[in-house]
Amino acid sequence: MNIIRLMALMRKESLQIVRDPAAIAIAFVLPVLLLILFSTAISLDIKQIPIALVQKSTSTRAASLAAAFTGTKYFKVTVVRNKKVVVDPLIANEINGFVEIPGDFDQKLASGDIDGLIHIVTDASQPNTAAFVSNYARMVVSTWVASHVSGLAASPVAITSRVWFNPDVESKNFLVPGAIGIVMTMIGTLLTALVIAREWERGSMEALLSTPARSAEILVGKMLPYFILGLITTLFAAGLAQWVFNVPMRGSWFALLSLSAAFLLPALAQGLLISTLAKNQFIASVLALLSAFLPAFLLSGFLFEIDSMPTVIQWFTALLAVKYYIIGLQTVFIAGDVWSLFLPNIGFMLLIGAVMMFLAKLKTPTRLE
Amino acid sequence: MTSETVVELSEVTKRFGSVQAVAGVSASIPAGRLIGLVGPDGAGKTTLMRIMAGLILPASGRAVVVGHDSADDNESLADDIGYMPQQFGLYEDLTVQENLQLYADLRGVARKKQAETFATLLRLTRLAKFTGRLAGRLSGGMKQKLGLACALMARPKLLLLDEPSVGVDPVSRQDLWAMVEDLLKGGMAVVWATSYLDEAERCSSVFLLSEGKVLYSGAPKKLTDxxxxxxxxxxxxxxxxxxxxxxxxxxxxxxxxxxxxxxxxxxxxxxxxxxxxxxxxxxxxxxxxxxxxxxxxxxxxxxxxxSSRRSRIAEKMPEVTGSETNIIACDHLTKKFGNFTATDNVSFAVGRGEIFGLLGPNGAGKSTTFKMLCGLLSITEGSATVGGHELLNASKKAKLSLGYMAQKFSLYGLLSVKQNLDFFAGVYGLSGKVKKERIAEVIDAFSLGPFLNSDPAKLSLGYRQRLALACAIMHRPPVLFLDEPTSGVDPITRREFWSHINGFVSKGMTVMVTTHFMEEAEYCDRIGLMYAAKIIALDTPDALKKGAQQGPEEPTMEEAFIHLIKQQEEQQI
Amino acid sequence: MKTFLTPALRAQVVKEFLSIMRDKKTRLIIIIPPLVQLFVFAYAVTLEVNNISIAVYNKDNGSQAGRFIAQLSRASFIKEMRSVYSESALREEINMRHSILAVVFPADFSRKIDGGGQGKLLLISDGRRANSAQVAAGYIQEIAGKFAQVLHPEIKVPDPTVVRHWFNENLTYQWYVVPGLSGIISLLITFILTALSIARERELGTFDQLLVSPCSSWEIILAKMTPSIVIGMALANAIIAAAVFIFHVPLLGSFVLLEIGLLIFTIAIASMGLVVSALAATQQQAVLGSFAVIVPIILCSGFATPIANMPQILQYIAQGIPLTHYIIIAEGLFMKAMPAFIVWQHIGAMAVIALVCLLVSTSVVRKTLQ
CATH class of the missing domain: 3.30.70.100 (Alpha-Beta Plaits)
Structure with a gap:
């Protein structure tokens, strides 16, 4: 390894990054965009779900139950008298379900025969929302029943729920750190893959290979500038998360940077590997999207629970560096420094990175064939 | 010192699929000499260069380069050689200075010596004024010179140059030679692959390759004799x-x-x-x-x-008729990019059945003028017409009168040869029986039969040019635009190419051509010489040569070109 | 028809098809990833919660906690119950993400219940996975609600609610994902293919050749959009077929309307792709540009989370996204037998979007042509 050559390659790469609007966009615009989307558009907190309330009884007690529904932040309630008028909106996606208070509501309550009194109908063509609607509607009803109907035995078990790290259960608190993981995947893998594939396409790789630069120098010279860019973006995105999107940062910046540094190794190595296999920007980009972006998005546990996936896919996720990274990010932001979790995760990332680097080195040609 | 052998090739072979690129080449190259590597397209020149550069392993035989067996250790081999590939890998988003700096460091030029080296190289390449410019913004010839400067950075024992002068104007070509001759004095061996045979004449010895074999090796003079x-x-x-x-x-x-x-x-x-x-x-x-x-x-x-004979395709063409006399006309044509004037008040007219050549150094404004005529660039002032139409917003009918062959290979690489033909026939409105006939005609005339299902990119340069020409003339345009049509093409293919053009012209087709190749300029009826965005001379080739005559001997076209440019430069000072 | 499909236009359409389909690698890249996505999405992408591990910290010596734990162990969503015996072990259990949720029984749990009172159960969820933890907590809540029945099997405890899930009785997640996926995958492929089309010609230098030929700009636009639309529709139909035949999603509505909706949808998407292509100087920029558009489109389309949850401004933006409307149509026609007049409203909305995009892309392409 020759320091002058290495420095020359790194300087070249850095100049190219600085002058490439696409690189700058990925490093600094993409984080802003994704952070905005994940803190606003993608919200797993259910609130203001539109439902209808078919209030067939006009009694004060029925009105009291209706008020219980209109009073909750979970629902946006339209009150109607007739069941017929809610079917079309349900089919047209204007409401996600309806709750029916029967005409003989008072009589039933008085007689104590309350089994199956309130009908809850959901639009289960969207199963997620349907489950939320039914759960919250039931909760509203049972809470109301418990306080308004006498003579019913209280439930033997009372549950107090506490959510550690995220007491208000704001999904942005764990989605925004996850989004940082996705940005870093884009920088590490997609950008690197595109950049090297471009060198092959433009023929500058042939010129590089014919200079005294060693293939290890070419690899390191490529990776280090992107490594540094990645760390800068981490700081930028974490700053945004903390000060603009108000995500708590309970861990240390040191832990954050350690995790990011450890993740960049496998991410960059994967980009290198893809570019040496593809040598063409279109194929490189699709491979990167398929092998890095989609898994980061879908299989890293960021949005969807890994435990609930089929076993084969669970095994596969163990090979994803981004999974360890996103777990680390979410922890460092909202739980704090849990080194007993970070260290093994960093270890896994470095291990995956080492294997990928080895493969990339193996596949990086020193000749044209 | 000079007796030292730098390259020793023994029975080197290499094949790609069914193509025998190099078939048993043995050669020995001594230090301090300029060796030419010549031969028709697909003769194996580039493959042999890459073998010497250690970038490709020979299938059999040995290549010992500067004492390294290329099979063992191509990384340390790279320390002792300089290589300039055909498409030199300049970084277009780095400036001239930054490119030089990068290659200086990569080639281990000591920091202390760099300033001096850069100054020399910039002087030789005349790029000193452009050090801050991005390489991507340089003209083709300037890029080529910068590539060479980067390859020449260190003083390796062996320098491999693969077609370094393609697309370079005569003035810049002189600069290139000056740089190389300077290096030879230092005891370096230089291998120069070229399809320009006047360059081969200047080498101390040449290897003439054909189909992967050496047909002749020795001094060029001996072969000429x-x-x-x-x-x-x-x-x-x-x-x-x-x-x-x-x-x-x-x-x-x-x-x-x-x-x-x-x-x-x-x-x-x-x-x-x-x-x-x-x-x-x-x-x-x-x-x-x-x-x-x-x-x-x-x-x-x-x-x-x-091997070129009469153009069968031209014979089938009907005579182009019509009453207008000035088929192509520029009238006070001007193009400005911001403050920069690329074409300045250019006027000329081309008559029916004429071949008009547009010449000039790299960056003189030829391409800009050419593009305005074809309707690829908007016009700032004046007018540029083809067949009486300005093509930028012209109707379909007006565009049908134009055949166009771009400088860079610009057929669809993702389509096969036949599919390209089908596409261009269709785009120019041919269909049914006529389309079939015209396609069959060009396949026959350009001998494309065996390659119909191949990818154009896999054809040799000569066949690619044939295909490009075929695509440009299937609709029998009365006007044909050729942008450096035979850059880098070997003399045999060039003759064949021109036999077709000559045939078309005798049927009344009008041809507009840009070229850097002086031999090609001789084929033209009239030449417009551009310099610094203006036309500085416009006459027949013979008249231009006569005008530049200083001694008793008639100058070559290249000498005339250089003379006129120098004259212009002096006037400006 | 004869005058519309001129030889010039036909030649260009054929060329665009061949540019995509002739190269084996490109062909594979168009076909394989959507298949992978189909199965990954259909099986992995679910907000259902099952197979989870929960921690149990039982400080109660009585029998009621044991009874409750026995009820829990019968629950199908729990894979493993991990007992912990101290506060610090509990903290570690959650911190290390071994368990998503912990159930804590206080020392007086049995005593309270046996005395006719309420046992106070504490659920601690991992806020990093708050969403899944909340769902799991909901399940446990339900178990707790039924605990009275366990204690007193002889008394009937009334349940005041009846829940009916219309259109998808068992809340089968795939019934939702797969029809929506037909939109997402045709979006990805149609968009990227169109986005690359002009950028590729520009990068490879064939664009000039096209410009000097007698093609009008609308011919170029039409030719570039056709293959992406056809391929996008073909993929969408492959997924619709998979939905019907592999995942057995009921297709109750009109198939013809679905196809019309799909056509308008892909036209809108292709015109958006064309704008990106006309603006991008290189293929790299086209790829990154597509990415920058596709991700927000998918996120804001309501596929992942309900639009009603988004801030008002994003709800308006969502109405301008063709995917939003397509997903409503697809889900509606599959499960809800959505009546034609509603479908046409959404098709109309998409047609307006398509028209706007088409006008923008035509003017942008025209500009680049000059």
């Missing part, structure tokens, strides 16, 4: 020299003939007496004049003589 007494200039034929050329090529005693200004240059087959030619000349009212042979004559002869 074999042709002594066989080269003639047929003078005094004023009209129809293109038709005559086609007739000449059918004579059995003639090995090669090309248009040379208003004359025709003829090479006889071995053992044929010049009397036959003399008689023919007299019957046409002209006379013959013996001229010294050129390396190109010997090259064509060694490869079995020029």
């Amino acid at each position: 074999r042709l002594e007494g066989r080269s003639f200039l047929l003078r005094g034929i004023v009209t129809q020299r293109r038709k005559l050329l086609a007739d000449l090529m059918e004579q059995t005693f003639i090995s090669d003939a090309v248009v040379h200004g208003e004359s025709i240059r003829v090479v006889l087959h071995e053992g044929r007496s010049p009397e036959e030619l003399g008689k023919l000349a007299t019957s046409l009212g002209g006379k013959i004049e013996a001229v010294p042979p050129r390396f190109e004559d010997a090259f064509i002869d060694l490869l079995g003589g020029s």
Whole structure:
């Protein structure tokens, strides 16, 4: 390894990054965009779900139950008298379900025969929302029943729920750190893959290979500038998360940077590997999207629970560096420094990175064939 | 020192699929010499260069380069050689200075010596004014020179240059030679692959490759000498020299003939007496004049003589008729990019059946003028018309009158040869029986039959040019635009290419061509020479040469070109 | 028809198809990833919660906690119950993400219940996975609600609610994902293919050749959009077929309407792709540009989370996204037998979007042509 050559390659790469609007966009615009989307558009907190309330009884007690529904932040309630008028909106996606208070509501309550009194109908063509609607509607009803109907035995078990790290259960608190993981995947893998594939396409790789630069120098010279860019973006995105999107940062910046540094190794190595296999920007980009972006998005546990996936896919996720990274990010932001979790995760990332680097080195040609 | 052997190739072979690229080449290259590597397209020049650079392993045989066996250790081999690939990998988003700096560091030029090295290289390449400019913004010739400067950075023992002068104007070519000659003095061995045979003539020895084999090795002069007494200039034929050329090529005693200004240059087959030619000349009212042979004559002869004959495709074309006289016309044409004027008040007109050449150094504004004529660029001032239409917003009908062959290979690489033909026939509105006939015609005339299902990118350069020409003329346009049509093409293919163009022109087609290749300039009826966005000379090739004549001998086109440019430069100072 | 499909236009359409389909690698890249996505999405992408591990910290010596734990162990969503015996072990259990949720029984749990009172159960969820933890907590809540029945099997405890899930009785997640996926995958492929089309010609230098030829700009636009639309529709139909035949999603509505909706949808997407292509100087920029558009489109389309949850401004933006409307149509026609007049409203909305995009892309392409 020759320091002058290495420095020359790194300087070249850095100049190219600085002058490439696409690189700058990925490093600094993409984080802003994704952070905005994940803190606003993608919200797993259910609130203001539109439902209808078919209030067939006009009694004060029925009105009291209706008020219980209109009073909750979970629902946006339209009150109607007739069941017929809610079917079309349900089919047209204007409401996600309806709750029916029967005409003989008072009589039933008085007689104590309350089994199956309130009908809850959901639009289960969207199963997620349907489950939320039914759960919250039931909760509203049972809470109301418990306080308004006498003579019913209280439930033997009372549950107090506490959510550690995220007491208000704001999904942005764990989605925004996850989004940082996705940005870093884009920088590490997609950008690197595109950049090297471009060198092959433009023929500058042939010129590089014919200079005294060693293939290890070419690899390191490529990776280090992107490594540094990645760390800068981490700081930028974490700053945004903390000060603009108000995500708590309970861990240390040191832990954050350690995790990011450890993740960049496998991410960059994967980009290198893809570019040496593809040598063409279109194929490189699709491979990167398929092998890095989609898994980061879908299989890293960021949005969807890994435990609930089929076993084969669970095994596969163990090979994803981004999974360890996103777990680390979410922890460092909202739980704090849990080194007993970070260290093994960093270890896994470095291990995956080492294997990928080895493969990339193996596949990086020193000749044209 | 000079007796040291730098490259030792023994029975080197390499094949790609079914193509035998290099078939048993043995060669030895001593230090301090300039070695030319010549041969037709697909002869294996680039493969051999890459083998010497350690970028490709030979399938069998050994390549020992500067003491390293290329099979063992191509990384340390790279320390001792400099290599400039055909498409040099400049970083277009780095400036000239930054590119130089990068390669200086990569090639281990000591920091202390760098400033001095850069100054020398920038002086030789005349790039000193442009150090801050991004490499991507340089003109083609400037890029080529910068690439060479980067390859020349260190003083390796062996320098491999793969077609370094393609697309470079004569003035810059002189600069290139000056740089290389400077290096040779230092004891470096230089291998220069080229399809320009006047360059090969300047090498101390050449390897002539064909189909992967060495046909000739030794001093170029020795090969040229074999042709002594066989080269003639047929003078005094004023009209129809293109038709005559086609007739000449059918004579059995003639090995090669090309248009040379208003004359025709003829090479006889071995053992044929010049009397036959003399008689023919007299019957046409002209006379013959013996001229010294050129390396190109010997090259064509060694490869079995020029194979080009009459253009079958031109024969099938109907005569182009019409009343307008100025088919192509520029009137006070000006193009400005911001503050920069690329084309400045250019006016000229081209008549029917004329070949008009646009020449000039890199960056003089040829391409800009050309593009405005084709309707690819908007016009700032003045007008540019083809067949009376400005093409930028022209109707379909007006665009149909134009055939266009771009400088860079620009057919669809993702489509096969046949699919490209189908596409261009269709886009120009051909369909049904006519389309089938026209496609069959060009396949036959350009011998594309065996390659119909191949990817264009896998064809040799010569076949790619044929295909590009085929695609441009299937709709039989009355006007044909050629942007550096034979850059980097070998002389045999070039002759064939021009035999078609000559055929088209004799049917009344009008041709506009840009070129850097002075031989090609001789084929034109008139030449417009551009310099610094203006036309500085516009005349027939012979008149231009005469105007530049200083001694008793008629200058070559290249000398005339350089003279005119120098004159212009002096006037400006 | 004859005058519309001129030889010039036909030649260009054929060329565009061949540019995509002739190269084996490109062909594979168009076909394989959507298949992978189909199965990954259909099986992995679910907000259902099952197979989870929960921690149990039982400080109660009585029998009621044991009974409750026995009920829990019968729950199908729990894979493993991990007992912990101290606060610090509990903290570690959650911190290390071994368990998503912990159930804590206080020392007086049995005593309270046996005395006719309420046992106070504490659920601690991992806020990093708050969403899944909340769902799991909901399940446990339900178990707790039924605990009275366990204690007193002889008394009937009334349940005041009846829940009916219309259109998808068992809340089968795939019934939702797969029809929506037909939109997402045709979006990805149609968009990227169109986005690359002009950028590729520009990068490879064939664009000039096209410009000097007698093609009008609308011919170029039409030719570039056609293959992406056809391929996008073909993929969408492959997924619709998979939905019907592999995942057995009921297709109750009109198939013809679905196809019309799909056509308008892909036209809108292709015109958006064309704008990106006309603006991008290189293929790299086209790829990154597509990415920058596709991700927000998918996120804001309501596929992942309900639009009603988004801030008002994003709800308006969502109405301008063709995917939003397509997903409503697809889900509606599959499960809800959505009546034609509603479908046409959404098709109309998409047609307006398509028209706007088409006008923008035509003017942008025209500009680049000059």
